Amino acid sequence: MDVRVIDHPLAKARLSTMRDARTDNATFRAALQELTLMLLYEAIRDGEVAEEVIHTPVARTTGYRLANPPLLVPVLRAGLGMADQAHRLIPEARMGFIGLSRDERTLRPTPYLESLPDDLSGCPVMVLDPMLATGGSMVYTINLLHQRGATDITAICTLAAPEGIDRLSESGLPVRLVTASVDDRLNESGFIVPGLGDAGDREYGPR
Ligand SMILES: O=P(O)(O)OC[C@H]1O[C@H](OP(=O)(O)OP(=O)(O)O)[C@H](O)[C@@H]1O
Numbered sequence: 001m002d003v004r005v006i007d008h009p010l011a012k013a014r015l016s017t018m019r020d021a022r023t024d025n026a027t028f029r030a031a032l033q034e035l036t037l038m039l040l041y042e043a044i045r046d047g048e049v050a051e052e053v054i055h056t057p058v059a060r061t062t063g064y065r066l067a068n069p070p071l072l073v074p075v076l077r078a079g080l081g082m083a084d085q086a087h088r089l090i091p092e093a094r095m096g097f098i099g100l101s102r103d104e105r106t107l108r109p110t111p112y113l114e115s116l117p118d119d120l121s122g123c124p125v126m127v128l129d130p131m132l133a134t135g136g137s138m139v140y141t142i143n144l145l146h147q148r149g150a151t152d153i154t155a156i157c158t159l160a161a162p163e164g165i166d167r168l169s170e171s172g173l174p175v176r177l178v179t180a181s182v183d184d185r186l187n188e189s190g191f192i193v194p195g196l197g198d199a200g201d202r203e204y205g206p207r
Pocket residue numbers: 075076077078079100101102103107109129130131132133134135136137138164190198199200201
C-alpha cells in the first residue's frame with residue numbers, strides 16, 4: 001500500500017497544536033482544518049487535469065481544472081471537522097457520509113449512518129478521518145466504497161498507527177494513505193501513542 005507522510009514544517013506545527021492536551025476544542029478544530037488543507041493538497045497532486053482554452057485580459061492561454069473531482073467521505077464524528085475545509089478546496093466535489101462509533105471494549109466499529117451514491121465506478125474517493133488506529137473503522141468504510149465500485153480510494157488521516165496501516169494494507173482493498181504522522185503504537189485501550197487522545201471528543205467535547 002502506498003503511504004505518503006506529509007513531512008512539512010507547517011503540518012508538523014498544526015499537528016503539534018492538536019496533540020497538545022492544553023489545546024481547547026475551538027483551537028483543535030482550527031488546526032485540524034488547516035492540516036486537512038495541507039493533506040488534501042498533497043493527496044490531489046497526482047489527480048488528472050483537463051485542459052481548456054481560456055482568455056486572460058491579455059491573451060488566449062490554456063486553463064486547467066480537475067478532470068474527475070472526487071467524492072469526499074467524512075467519517076463521523078471526527079471526520080466532520082475535515083469536511084468543510086476539504087469542500088472549500090474542491091468545491092466541485094460531491095460528498096457522502098459514514099457514521100461510525102468504536103466500541104470501547106471490543107474496539108469494533110458500530111455503524112449508525114451510511115449516505116453514499118450507489119455507483120462509484122470511475123469516481124475517485126477521499127475518505128476523511130483524523131485517526132487510523134486499529135484500522136477497523138477505515139477497513140469497514142473502504143469495504144462499503146469498494147462494494148459500490150470504487151477502485152481509486154485515498155484515506156486522509158492526520159495520524160496513523162503502524163497497526164492500522166498493516167490492517168489496511170493486509171485488507172487487499174484498493175486504498176492509499178496520506179497522513180501527517182505514523183506514530184509509535186497503540187496502547188492497551190486502542191489509543192494511538194503519543195497520538196492526540198479521542199479526536200471526536202477533542203473537536204466536539206465528550207459524547
Ligand atoms: O482505527 P480504529 O481503531 O477503528 O479507530 C479510529 C476511529 O476512532 C475514532 O472514531 P470514534 O469511534 O472515537 O468515534 P467519534 O469520531 O464519534 O469520536 C476515529 O475518528 C476513527 O473513526
